[in-house]
Amino acid sequence: MTSAFSIFPSRRGVVATLGLAALGGLSLFVGVSPLPPGRLLSDPQALQLLVVSRLPRTLAALLAGAGLAIAGLIMQTLARNRFVEPATAGTAQSAELGILLVTLLWPAAALPLKTLIAAGMAMAGTALFLATAHRLPPTQPFLVPLFGIVYGGVIGAAATFAAWQAGLLQFLSIWTSGDFSGVLRGRYELLWLSAAMVAVAWVAADRLTIMALGRDAAIGLGIDPARMMQLGLVIVSVVTALTVVVVGMIPFVGLVVPNLAARLIGDNMRATLGWVAFGGATLVLGCDIAGRLIRFPYEIPVGTVMGVVGGILFLWLLLRRS
Structure with a gap:
């Protein structure tokens, strides 16, 4: 934890860690079923509720938030543009289309196989987006x-049409709106692969930072742009596919968190990586808790809450001076 927050004074890192720990503790005890901390030692059912539902949900929110924020940071680095993220560049929509296709062609497929196919579709969709984005004039x-937005909309429209033809529109809506209410033990563990992808990004952080300087500068500094592009595509696609398969699409995380970190710290990926992961985890977990409390005992999906909060943060970033 010290290395992740070394860019800021240690006191700020400790405060941030304590704040995230407090949010995590609150998440464990907020829900429709009451769960007083004093019952954990005396009531086996309360302990089972904690282990089977509340703890997996909290961990899923932390892993999904951190993974999506890092995926957004990497995509912005590869595209050399601060206004892109997996949810607005066709990555999440391609993953949805992949899940829909495997559901239509192989309904009995296991969740890991669906994730693999979704990651492959997300990788293809993201590669096409980046190839086209690099052809656009850099002055615009x-x-x-x-x-x-247009590219993702076209892919999303194709997925919606296919789902409508097959009578799976309600099934498709599960992936288009992130929701942690169905996360239980045994259904979120794939998200730990997102943590592995974050670790890979940490190892390659310096080389990915150089990629933001452009192809010629990267070659001049001894970096293979094609290989780093492939590595970035794998990280972004796997993280996005895992999140869409397990909890659905959560917008704005990969857009606002890296931009906030860049304003506070700079563009050095190794310096910002820990704070980006921390910010994404905190933002998603906070929105999930808010969704549980706004209409208690009913829940608002985290994707809806994050859409409102993320939109406000994005407008603030656009309107506020550096």
Whole structure:
């Protein structure tokens, strides 16, 4: 934890860690079924509720938030544009289309196989987006996110049409709106692969930072751009596919968190990586808790809450001076 927060004074790192720990503790005890801490030692059912439902849900929110934030940071580095993320560049929509296709062609497929196919579709969709984005004029940075929105919309429309033809529109809605209410023990463990992808990003952070300087600069500094592009595509695609398969699409995490970190710290990926993961985990977990409390005892999906909060943060980033 010390290395992750070494860019800031140690006191700020300790405060951030304590704040995230407090949110995690609150998440364990907030829900429809009451779970007073004093019952954990005396009531076996309370302990089972904690282990089977509340703890997996909290861990899923932390892993999904950290993974999506890192995926957004890497995508912005590869595209050399601060206004893209997996949910607005066709990555998440391609993963949804992959899950839908495997559901139509092989309904009995296991969850790991669906994840693998979704990751492959997400990788293909992201590669096409990046190949097109690099052809757009660099003097018009807003063309890249506009193209990403249109590109993702086309893929999403194709998935919606296929789902409508097969009578799976309600099934498709599970993946288009992130929701942690169905996360239980045995259904979230694949998200630990997101933590592995974050570790890979940490190892390659310096080389990915150089990629932001452009192809010629990367070659001049001894970096293989093609190989680093492939590595970035794998990280972004796997993290996005895992999140879509397990909990659904959560917007704005990969957009606002890296931009906030860049304003506070800079563009050095190794310096910002820990804070980006921390910010994504905190933001998603906080929105999940808010979704449970706003209409208690009913829940608002975290994707809806994150859409509102992320939109406000994004407008603040656009309107506020550096």
